Amino acid sequence: MAASWQRNPRYIVFIFVTILATLYLIGSFDGPPPSRHRFMPDHDLPDRVARAERIYNKLLLDRKDLIKKFGPTPNDVALFPPNKDPWPAYTVWDFFPAAFNCPHEIQRLGALGDGGKWVCGISRVETKPDCIVYSFGINYESSFEAEILAHTDRCQIWGYDFSVNAFGPEIPSSQAYRTHFRPYGLAGTDSGPDAPTKMYTIESLMKMNGHTHIDILKVDIERWEFETLAALIKPYVVSGKPLPFGQLQLEIHLWDMSFAEYLTWWEMLEAAGLRPFWTEPNLVYQNYNGDEGTTDLAEYSFLNIKGENIFIKDPTRRPLDEDEYGHGHGHVVGPTH
Structure with missing residues (x-):
């Protein structure tokens, strides 16, 4: 058959x-598998940033209404009302929600408890050749910095804290060459040569290091953030120039401050282009203070929507070299700020 x-x-x-x-x-x-080193342009990025800004602008109107409700002026608003009157109750944080939509993935880097920070689009600096990170406030806990090293190929981290003499033990020895520590403090002005503690502004440290831009800036300096950031940001607001960093991870300490003072400082951040995309109260601080614990500490993460930083704009691209990754097509991230 x-x-x-x-x-x-x-x-x-x-x-x-x-x-x-x-x-x-x-x-x-x-052929070789797709490489994470190949840059893929994000054509929808400008639209997502613009949409997030429209949503945030609606929040600004809502804040004015809330101030009138509980004020009617900023000078009449309490940070934390001492009793149940007025009702419904509120706290200062209700006036400043993290209402801006990060246009990338949001990821917590570092410890789940105190020490970790929320970052918008760490993938954007994954292979960036000139990635720069500044971290103020170490206190022997460097899980945040260690995870940045783990998630990126070339990011260099500069750490500053006058109360300790090194990064925390989380930094692996194999990556220590990408870290740079100095026992300096951050302030609104540089200290004199005879000062017992060396204090510098962010701009002075950037000049010292030969940097013109910071991709990720972490600041946790026990209320000195008000003086320090005001000294840095005010000149940029006046000139209209974009701030020299892409995003900011900040712990805010509302000690001995009025609502009106805080509102003025916050609106300065907004005028400079900073938009909060994540927040959480510092419940560890509240818990450790027992019955007297307060909610006047909060973590905020901000995206800078002005300028050409890597988180809001695609960088300049160049073709791959034939022998760079074994195939001559596609794009990679080129030097950019």
Whole structure:
């Protein structure tokens, strides 16, 4: 008896088509796997940033209404009402929600307890050749910095804290060459040469290090953030120039401050282009203070929406070299700020 494929030509056609399809699929996967070093432009990024800004602008109107409700002026608003009057109750943080939508993935880097920070789009600096991170306030806990090193190939981290003499133990020895620590403090002005503690402004430290831009700036300096950031930001607000950093992870300490003072400081951040995309109260601080614990500490993460930073704009791209990754197509991140 003849084989069925000999009796029916349709079997021959089926086998032929199957072989061709198999060869096509094999050819489609030929060559090296996709490399995370190849830059993929994000054409929708400007639209997402613009949409998030429209949503945030609505919040500004809502804040004015809330101030009128509980004020009617900022000078009449209490940070934390001492009793149940007025009702419904509120706290200062209700006036400043993190209402800006990060246009990338949001990821917590570092410890789940005190020490970790929320970052918008760490993938954007994953292979950035000139990635710069500044971290103020170490206190022997460096899980945040260690995870930045783990998630990136080339980010260099500069850490500052006059109360300790090194990064925390979380930094692996294999990555220590990408970290730089100095026992300096951060302030609104530089200290004199005879000062017992060396204090510098952010701009002075950037000049000292030869930097013109910081991708990620972390600040946790026990209420000195008000003086320090005001000294840095005010000149940029006046000049209209974009701030020299892409995003800011900040712990805010509302000690001995009025609502009106805080509102003025916060609106300065907004005028400079900073938009909060994440917040959480510091419940560890509240818990450790027992019955006297307060909610006047909160973590905020801000995105800078002005300028050309990597989190809101695609960088300049260049073609891959033939021998750089083994294939000469696609793009990689080129030097950019």
